[in-house]
Amino acid sequence: MPAIPLAKAPQPSATDPAQIRNFCIIAHIDHGKSTLADRMLGITEVVEQRNMRAQYLDRMDIERERGITIKSQAVRLPWRSGIDGKEYILNMIDTPGHVDFTYEVSRSLAACEGAILLVDCAQGIEAQTLANLYLAMENNLTIIPVLNKIDLPAAQPEKFAEELAKLIGCKPEDCLRVSGKTGDGVVELLDQIVELIPAPVGDANAPARALIFDSVYDTYRGVVTYVRVVDGHLSTRDQIQMFSTGVRHEMLEVGVISPEPVVSKGLGVGEVGYVITGVKDVRQSRVGDTITTYNHPAQTALAGYKDPKPMVFSGLFPLDGADYPLLREALDKLQLNDAALVFEPESSAALGFGFRCGFLGLLHMEIVRERLEREAGLSLISTAPSVVYRVFRDDGKEMIVTNPSEFPDGKIARVDEPIVRATVLAPAEFIGTIMELCQERRGTLLGMDYLSEDRVEIRYTLPLAEIVFDFFDQLKSRTKGYASLDYEPIGEAEGDLVKVDILLQGEHVDAFSAIVHKDKAYAYGVMMTSKLRELIPRQQFEVPIQAAIGSRIIARESIRAIRKDVLAKCYGGDISRKRKLLEKQKEGKKRMKMVGRVEVPQEAFIAALTTDADADKAKKAK
Amino acid sequence: MSGAAPLSFYIHIPYCVKRCGYCDFNTYTPSELKDGGTLADVSGDYIDLLLKEVEQAAREVPNALPVPTIFFGGGTPTLMEPADLGRVLNAIEGSFGFAPDIEITIEANPDTVTLEKLQALRQIGINRVSFGMQSAVPHVLQVLDRTHNPENVTKATNWAREAGFEHVSVDLIYGIPGESIADWQKSIDTALSLPIDHISAYALIVETGTKLANQVKRGEIVMPDDDETADKYLLADSAFRTGGFGWYELSNWARAGGECRHNVAYWLGANWWGLGPGAHSHIDGKRWWNVKHPTAYRDRMIANESPAQDSETLSAEEKESERIMLAIRMPAGIPLATLDSPTHERLLPYVTSGALDENAWQAGSVVLTASGRLIADRIVREILL
């Protein structure tokens, strides 16, 4: 029996590093990471059969529904190897799977010695997998290539074994074959983890150093910080200190997750577990930071700490202005658990009071918005996402612009914008389409490789702003959903950028301003003015809608004055009906936002700020 | 209820031979009310029910002054025997008395009346008839699902005069899918050539749940552009006025003395009692309405219960809303003195844009111009904010 009862297994704080294997699973969304993790929990018997449920480790509702993992988890799995018959502790670290969380992924990887590269053998490797694989290789992890879903009729294990072998430089026969669904091959995989992945190495007698690879706010227990001990020992008796902040904390609890929290005396070299220190906010216990003990502090931090840096900004406004305090409260609460989320108050002439929020990327933005709406019951309008521009004025002054409405009007010497390196994986038949799209989006081709006969990896540099616009939706629709995308920031570059303003009857509508490439300013202007013409109801007077760069008008439309707004009949029974209708319309009038003298219904703002792709999503969600 | 004021009556006849595609009135074909039923089957005791309601009215409003106006509407009131309608009139007269100059109107379908029928209706005291003409153009009538022959209107109005009706009116509808400006002009000209003293003209409204609404939804019928319908209103207003018909309400024009006093009573907030299923009543700021379905109405009346389904007592604010929204539809308009100065400010742009009559404004009233009448609801919202 390869599973070991927890009580009889090597105990935390007293496990020889030689018995420990720390690994993570790298997989593209839907390639079966959560399902495989479920099987591992079952086979190692840390979760009893009757308590098992699908996606056991994905805790948040939003994760379960979207099938994505936002926050990683670390699970301690005792295992007796079928090869040498000895007892081991496998720590499975579940990494977040999306491009926005690359830094968090890299910290999870840094806590491991090995990675399972899990590939759906009906799909093949995807851009996401590739990006994370490169990260794992950079961290010198041992890679175990695993083909999943071998039970599927459409499985092509031979084909994808070739692909994997070529990619990581192994032999096709080295790829393990499993089915997370049936459990086939999972026992062998656990044994191979023991065989192939090196045991952690560290100095048990040195001052303690532990890497924070995750930090989660818990309503009842405060912040739970997940750590991997590199040197020394952490115990409940210690006071600890964070390297980046220098702040000292009491150690209230130390433990491991198996997969429910189990309190332990401490954690030794190579072990993975959690500490609770009473901090109330994840920003005091940041991913990537090093924990040491206060009494015997280490001299140097573990490498690789970075402050999370928001890449995408958007204004969030409550639909009902009265909800502003609620929105603030909800953002404060989310920030307890999200060190990457930043926000500051913003006021818009058109949308009222709200917050300018910074996110790691589009998914992060969507998740935050969804959580605000779901958990705080708020209805929100969000403005079009913007990247961070560095604007150099003629007078030599430099400013950071995250909100198009703050883009300076005066003379500008130069504007720099963030650039990413994007990797697209797709069937070879879409090469032309993808290159066309990247070209339209100001991309520069870096290179292209065939992963197999009919699948290619295409690499481009692209302005992040183009990706943020609707690149991903376009890529998916133009490749019938077959292409996958990954990107990472690589710096900034000068862009030929201008701010396009939208004017209603000569009045600026701040919420609709956008910073766009000069060549696309006209298209943006035409798109926005004609959209608004459809959305804004006719007024008592003609309303010109203009798009302008500075004082130069680049597109115009107009809404004709209304000529008919009356119900023809009003007899006996119509009177109360009509009065009630008027009362309703009066309410509607109150919800109108005034832009100068123009009444703009809130729905028009929402619709104008929503891309077509968003609108489709919203429709599907209904 | 005090009700010490003249009390008008509306009498609802909820039957039609066939339902027109655009109509959402509270009316039923005999077979809708009873499988395979004839008109006689379904309406046999209807007059008796109305008489019971007249008795209720007499008990409820004992102080009412003599009746100034009565209106038979529907449905198709001419489906009933004139003698039967006469029984209702007798009952009302018996209980309340008639004002000497009483106006009694009946709506009539120009296709189904005969000279004899009109004479019989005149005989029982009805002195005003309003014909549902709708349009003079066959392809337009077809869209409305009205099959009548436009010639019939000429015949019917002439018979009405021959029968001795003092007032004859026609109803027109414009803004109908497929109706050109020329088509509408033809309807206007035809109406003006008739021996009538009153015209109502309504823009077609697509009411939810009608056959027309479904056709529009399915894209089989495209509603004309609002601007074109606005043009048609202006065309009609100017033609009617040139033809000697002055506007006295947004959708109503009459020769001097031809105004429908019953409808004016509605707009001035007078008291009236509506008899029959779905009929609305108003007495001294209280409104109520009867149960809608004829069968439900019958049950109530047979059980000697009030047919009222629900009622509302208007608050001061609601009364004011009604005053504004009704008064603005008439040429006297709203005295500026009854509106506060921020409201004056908000209305000024409408004077400038020509929606409000400048001379009337100087003279102290808010009066709509022809183009202003087309945005009356917007101006009402502006006033009520």
Ligand SMILES: Nc1nc2c(ncn2[C@@H]2O[C@H](COP(=O)(O)OP(=O)(O)O)[C@@H](O)[C@H]2O)c(=O)[nH]1
């Ligand atoms: N047939 C089959 N389906 C699987 C297997 N593993 C996962 N799936 C299915 O693939 C989908 C995605 O799996 P999930 O574990 O959520 O993927 P994750 O996004 O990588 O966590 C789910 O519908 C699973 O039921 C497998 O081995 N065989």
Ligand code: SF4
């Ligand atoms: S005749 Fe009049 S009441 Fe009857 S269905 Fe037609 S439009 Fe409606």
Ligand SMILES: [Mg+2]
């Ligand atoms: Mg998952």
